[in-house]
Amino acid sequence: MNDPISNEMIKRAINNPSVFVLKPQREGGGNNLFNEAITKRLLEIQNSDERHGWILMDRIQPPSVLNYMIRKGEEPIFTGVVGELGIFGVIMGDSENIILNSEVGHMLRSKENSTNECGLIEGRGALDSVYLTTTDSIHC
Numbered sequence: 001m002n003d004p005i006s007n008e009m010i011k012r013a014i015n016n017p018s019v020f021v022l023k024p025q026r027e028g029g030g031n032n033l034f035n036e037a038i039t040k041r042l043l044e045i046q047n048s049d050e051r052h053g054w055i056l057m058d059r060i061q062p063p064s065v066l067n068y069m070i071r072k073g074e075e076p077i078f079t080g081v082v083g084e085l086g087i088f089g090v091i092m093g094d095s096e097n098i099i100l101n102s103e104v105g106h107m108l109r110s111k112e113n114s115t116n117e118c119g120l121i122e123g124r125g126a127l128d129s130v131y132l133t134t135t136d137s138i139h140c
Contacts, residue, residue, distance in 0.1 A: 006051075007046075009056055010042050010046050010051070010056070013038055013039075013042055013056055014038075014039050014042050014043065014046075017034070017035050017036060017037075017038035017039045018034075018035055018059070019058065019059055020038055020056055020057065020058060020059055021033070021034060021038075021056075021057050021058075021059045021116075022034075022037075022038045022041060022042070022054055022055070022056055022057075023054065023055045023056075023057060024053060024054055024055075025053050025054065025055060032116065032117060034059075034116045041054075062082040062083060062084075063082070064080040064081065064082050064113040065080070065081060065082075065083075066078060066079070066080060066081075067079070067081045067110065069081060069110070069112060069126055070126060071126060079112055079113075080112065080113040080114075081110045081111060081112055081113060082110065082111060082113050083108060083109070083110050083128060084108070084109045084110070084111065084125075085106060085107075085108050086106060086107045086108075086109070087103055087105075087106050088103070088104050088105040088106065088107070089101070089102065089103050089104060090102055090104050107127070108127070108128040108129065108130060109125045109126065109127060109128055110125060110126055110128040111124055111125040111126075112124075
């Protein structure tokens with residue numbers, strides 16, 4: 001609890017939560033905290049060992065583009081979306097040697113720019129494909 005760097009970051013996040021995301025150390029998505037929820041949670045755990053179960057990250061503010069969101073059972077909608085590129089990797093080794101450390105794939109997802117989470121299962125996001133274009137052809 002006496003780590004000055006962590007304490008300073010917690011203070012910054014409490015005072016300006018909109019530039020951060022607070023993530024629990026678990027898989028599955030849909031559990032991240034944003035904005036005022038960050039302030040509330042950090043005030044609850046700042047002096048507790050429970051704070052070690054969370055990761056405080058800078059919030060990425062990707063550019064929004066116009067695109068069609070196509071979801072099962074719904075009409076396509078033309079809306080502002082942001083992309084999220086996930087790079088998958090594998091690392092194998094022991095305490096002394098790294099045997100393999102490699103990128104093994106990717107997944108591109110898009111979500112409406114009005115939502116924080118990009119959960120595919122919850123219907124808030126959609127799988128996407130890469131389409132390369134010049135920047136002067138993008139209009140939002």
